[in-house]
Structures are given as C-alpha cells and as structure tokens.
Amino acid sequence: MVVDFNDQILIPDGDVGDFGAVACDQFSAAPEYWNNLAAVMPAQSALDLILPECFLADADRRIENIKSAAKRMLQSDRFKACRGAVYVTRKTAYGRVRRGVVASVDLSDYDYKSGAQTLIRASERTIEERIPPRVKIREAIDIELPHILLLVDDRENLLKQACESAKRVPLYDGDLRGGGGHITGELITDARALDDAVQKIIKASVSKFGCELFALVGDGNHSLATAKYCAVNNPTPFNGRALVEIINVYDDGLVFEPIHRLVKTDDPVMFMDSLRSAVKGNAKTTVYAPNPIEISVPEDKIEAINAVDKFCETYVKHFGGYVEYVHGADALKREGHFGIEMRGIQKSELFEYVVKNGVLPKKTFSLGEAEEKRYYIEARKIK
Structure with missing residues (x-):
C-alpha cells in the first residue's frame, strides 16, 4: 500500500x-x-x-x-x-x-x-x-x-x-x-x-x-x-x-505564491544590459533595483522562469555574486540587489503540467x- x-x-x-x-x-x-x-x-x-x-x-x-x-x-x-x-x-x-x-x-x-x-x-x-x-x-x-x-x-x-x-x-x-x-x-x-x-x-x-x-x-x-x-x-x-x-x-x-529571484552583483549596468540581451519575449515583468525597471520575458511563465534562471546562474558563475529565492513584494526590494519578479503557477495547473511536461523548474512556487x-x-x- x-x-x-x-x-x-x-x-x-x-x-x-x-x-x-x-x-x-x-x-x-x-x-x-x-x-x-x-x-x-x-x-x-x-x-x-x-x-x-x-x-x-x-x-x-x-x-x-x-x-x-x-x-x-x-x-x-x-x-x-x-x-x-x-x-x-x-x-x-x-x-x-x-x-x-x-x-x-x-x-x-x-x-x-x-x-x-x-x-x-x-x-x-x-x-x-x-x-x-x-x-x-x-x-x-x-x-x-x-x-x-x-x-x-x-x-x-x-x-x-x-x-x-x-x-x-x-x-x-x-x-x-x-x-x-x-x-x-x-x-x-x-x-x-x-x-x-x-x-x-x-x-x-x-x-x-x-x-x-x-x-x-x-x-x-x-x-x-x-x-x-x-x-x-x-x-x-x-x-x-x-x-x-x-x-x-x-x-x-x-x-500558492510565486518565488522571485534576488540577485547580488557588483556591476548594475552590466547586469541589466546582459539580462535584457539574454532574456526576451512577448510578456513583461519588473526588475527592482530597488526602483522598478520593466523587461521583456517569454510569455509562457515556465519558459520565463527557465530563461531567467539560466541567465542568473551563468552570470554569477562568471562575474560573481549570488542568487536568492524569495517570495513577497517586500523581499524584491533590497538595496544593492536586483529583484526579478516571477509569475507563479496556480494550484489548479500543477498536476496537469507535471503529468504532461515533467517536473517544474526549481523554486517555481x-x-x-x-x-x-x-x-x-x-x-x-x-x-
């Protein structure tokens, strides 16, 4: 059993x-x-x-x-x-x-x-x-x-x-x-x-x-x-x-709440330029630095999470810093960090998505x- x-x-x-x-x-x-x-x-x-x-x-x-x-x-x-x-x-x-x-x-x-x-x-x-x-x-x-x-x-x-x-x-x-x-x-x-x-x-x-x-x-x-x-x-x-x-x-x-990405980096200009070049799409999200900046991301929210994660992990590996996973609007706005707002999956979507597509990206919800x-x-x- x-x-x-x-x-x-x-x-x-x-x-x-x-x-x-x-x-x-x-x-x-x-x-x-x-x-x-x-x-x-x-x-x-x-x-x-x-x-x-x-x-x-x-x-x-x-x-x-x-x-x-x-x-x-x-x-x-x-x-x-x-x-x-x-x-x-x-x-x-x-x-x-x-x-x-x-x-x-x-x-x-x-x-x-x-x-x-x-x-x-x-x-x-x-x-x-x-x-x-x-x-x-x-x-x-x-x-x-x-x-x-x-x-x-x-x-x-x-x-x-x-x-x-x-x-x-x-x-x-x-x-x-x-x-x-x-x-x-x-x-x-x-x-x-x-x-x-x-x-x-x-x-x-x-x-x-x-x-x-x-x-x-x-x-x-x-x-x-x-x-x-x-x-x-x-x-x-x-x-x-x-x-x-x-x-x-x-x-x-x-x-269910979305989990956002909080990135620490020493070169804000290079980070934002690199993020805009690497992550693109037909939807919009907000990056807090700590003031809001709008960027483009893939329309599919799982694809957007994968794209942002791939960029963040590669960036900190090559240029230093770290990535934290946070939830709540307040956690996105930390001095000296970039808070990337993500869209979370709904509870009604969870089972059908996993059965059809396999596991979600880490820290999706x-x-x-x-x-x-x-x-x-x-x-x-x-x-």
Missing part, C-alpha cells in the same frame, strides 16, 4: 510549542531567525535535531551535536509512541487554516526524476548537491523528523471526509514558536476509510490525467529524495518508508509564507 495509516509514530511529550521548529530550508539567508529561535526554545526540541540550511558551512560540527541530541532524547523518553495516522489542523499567523494527515509512504512508489511514472512524484527539479548533507543526518540518527508535504488532487475532499468521520483522540494542541501559529493533532487508529479514500484518488487520476498518480511533493522534495537515497543505498527494516503530511491541493488554507511551512513535530524510527 502506497500509504500506511497504521505505522508507528513518535509524538513529543509535553507542550508541542516546546518542541516544534519550522522546516530547515526556510530563512536560509536569515541566520538571525534561527539564532533568535534558539534563544527561546527549551532543551530537547526539534531545533536540536535539524540543520538549518543557512548553517551548512558548519555542517560537520552541527551533525555531531544532532547525533548526541537524538541519542539523549530517545534515552530520556522525550517521545511517546502511538500507532495510526495524525489528523493535523494548522492555523497560521496569516489567518489561514489548513488540514492534513500524517502517515508513512512507501519509497518504492516515489521517484524524483522528471518524467517518472510512480504514484508519488516530484513537482520541482531536485538539486542533487542538496542531498548529501541530509544523508549525513539521516544516517547518523535513528529517527526522521520530516517537513514533507504531499499534495493530492482530491477535489471531492475524500481524505478530509474520511478523517472527520473517524474516531479521533487528541494528541497535541498548542502555539508554535517563531511565528508558526496554532496547531492541533488527533490520532486516527481505524484506517479503513482512509485506505478507501486513497484508492479512490488513485483510480480517479486515470480519468483525470491518463495515468495512476497519488501525490506530488509540494514541500520537502529534497528530504524525500534523501530518504529514497538511504533506502536504496543503506536499507534498514524501517527506512523503506518515510513520514509525510498529505494535504489536498485544493484545501482553502493552502496558497511556494506553499504560503516561510512561517507557514510545515513544523517538525511527528517523528518515526528508521533504524
């Missing part, structure tokens, strides 16, 4: 706010966010078990600390074990409410390569060089704490109906630090209605898309790719599956603001 709604899941004992931390790939250019969070988080939190990407230069030392922290937590009964699925309700600081269900998925049903025909597929291009640091962590400790969000095309709300009709036992209820809003989790131990919903979603995908498809990875593709790598190259009795949160792409609380990303709460033994 592609989804196991009766796997063993570890839940942090005590106040969920004393444990949860946002996905490690957020605030990658803002170490102050993570330092401020570390100053207020109590001991034995998820923050002790993750490597925020802004600290990758210090990866070896931090991974040793993660190994020690994980060992202490397992020895001190920081987690309580339960069996079933977790129905999660998250109210973010932006007033949006979304619902999902946490369960484990079979990694043999997942492939991140473009054009994959598996039941679970990537939605965006996987950057291979981002996998090795995550492999070091996954192979160093006995548990996984995922921030993976799987999106399903569930227009009939089958999974939500199955969750809400099931008997549920409260697991946690609290406020998340770092602007994460409020979260509740409830345990579902009878998986029959959930299993039935999954089968109906897969069956409906054949008429919708012409192939069997259960889910696309909305967030955490590199974490799921890491799990796949470890399952293939260093299998254990438990790591053939990975813990995820499954969310309906049409959930009212799930928003964001599921809400940074603080709305999945928090590390549930865990699972992988050794």
